[in-house]
Amino acid sequence: MKSAPVNLVTATPTKAPTGITGLDEMTGGGLPRGRTTLLAGGSGSGKTILALQFLVNGAQRFTEPGIFVAFEETPTRLIANAETFGWNLADLQRQNKLYFMDAQPPHDLIQSGTFDLGGMLAALGAKAVEMKAVRIVFDALDIVLALLPDAAAQRREIYRLHAWLLEHEMTGIITLKADGHQGGATSQLFGVMQFMVDCAIILNHTVVLGVSQRNLRVQKYRGSSFDENESPFLIGRSGFEVAVSRTLGRGQAEVTNERVSSGVERVDTMLGGGYYRGASVLITGFPGTAKTTLSGAFAEAACERGERTMFVSFDSDSNEVIRNLGSVSIQLNRFVEDGTLNMVSARTITGSAETYLVRIKTLAKEHQARCLVVDPISTLSKTGNELTAHSVAERLIDWSKAEGITLVCTSLLDEMSSQSEGGSPLQISTLADTWIHLNYLVQAGERNRGMSIIKSRGTAHSNQVRELILSDAGITVTDTYSAGGEVLMGTMRWEKESAERHANEVAAVAGKLRSAKLEAEEAELDARVKALQVELAARQTEKELLARSAAIQERESSLGRDRVRELRGTDDVPDTTSVKR
């Protein structure tokens, strides 16, 4: 994560960096060093500010002192205006790094015959040597050229100026009021200048459906490649900012496998652990489907981890958001108080989508946010911004990725659009890494919130539509029941759940009963087995006894016969038949 805005551009032998966000990227490092750049645009298009910022940055960051030749405004006014951008011009003037030359033609100027700018250039030359100036701006040259009698004289002065600039090897900006398509003297001048200079930048200011849109285009740049497209720019709090898409080759953000919680435990489970750090998450849904709540949960979880977070709300006031989220026990106030969370109510920012983007970027940088919530991003495509909104959203995602900021943005779907998922209005769904869709399911006279994960790059995720339940205790996601191909939610889910609970209880009791019965039967059988065993033993004993008594009797009777035989003196074979009773 980058901390303070570090200027990555350094002064090179061929290019003089402007230090203006975006412009240096477009021109591949800045304006041609030692050459002249023409800055043309209609009135109020920001020429003076750009030119002045070029000098201020030169003096402050690149130790290149500069001279500002003001043909149109008094330096006092310029300096006062510049204060609003936080440029401390008075300091620079004291350090002799910046010099203002008041070259306004006096209002009571009387002309008699021809004149030229030779004197001014002589004076400037002396001044430039004295303060070692490297940069110079001629602001609103057309004002003074208009005093010249004819086109030939004007051309002569332009060439005089050009020659002077080349001779002094100063990096110059000449600003000129020109609308490009407007005919007449200015456009003639413009043509001459365009041909003469090495670099030409055109500023364009249009109003589309009441929304001001500013664009900058590098028209030519001798000896260098440049971004030829018209890029939106903004005059923000700290001056000029040109919006350029991420240029290739710029260091890509580190990709991590770290997960961050979505703030809802079961959503994390559904996503296989949560959002990826640095991912961009899109939550789409119709009004009231708890998009804000879900993003609020993310913000709370981020703050609980101690990560600096910014919550940009386009829909409602920050305090309202905090209050509303409090009702589902998302307590953000404590984090606002300790400074972890920055709530921004973007309703107070007016203007083009570009303005929003730049403000969001600036505020996020100031806050050093690691997590960012934009609720809803679809505001960007409000009236007058349709054309730029998509590119702005794209750049917001690109930027947050490059900064390693985890971005959660919600997108409001039109109520009138189909109830199916549909594309989000900005078509950023393709850019987002994780897309959660919230929907209403109307069923059995109820409207319940359904949540599903449409996509989540690089993570296994549940395919099931879940029910999102908001309560005092917070947000939960419940399993849904499908019956007959339909997902049951709300009361129907509850009924189904309770029926299932009941059935389970009955089954449990029945099981217990059965097992008790079986135990009893087992015990009875056991007892019977024992009784039989005892009986068996008795019988066996009896049998043994019987056998023994028979043997005794046999012996006795045999003994008796022997005795009789003895007594009788017989010799016949003893009778084997035992005498039985």
Next chain:
Amino acid sequence: MTRETKLEAYVFRLYVAGNAPNSLQAIDNLTQLCDTHLPDRHEIEIVDICVDPGRALAESIYMTPTLVVVSPYPGHRIVGTLSNTEPILQILGLGPANEREFPGLKDRNSAPQVRRPS
């Protein structure tokens, strides 16, 4: 530079850029004008910006040649070669316009003949 206050002295300062043709022309024109309309009543200071750029910066003179009227109508600046004398004479109160505007006012010295350069 001395100032003669007894007879409405006209004090001029002419800023020039070295030997630039229009600067030399302005010097000539101014001298001629003064000789014609303000004989013995004028003072001319010539400032060469190439030599003394600081003065030009201090006075915000950036077009050359520039004539600054120091007295008696201070603040007026006339830019150019001064080839067209009419506007100069007007602001110096020497022009015929003054008469046309205020025909009843016979103020200063007799209105000078103005030759309009074609």
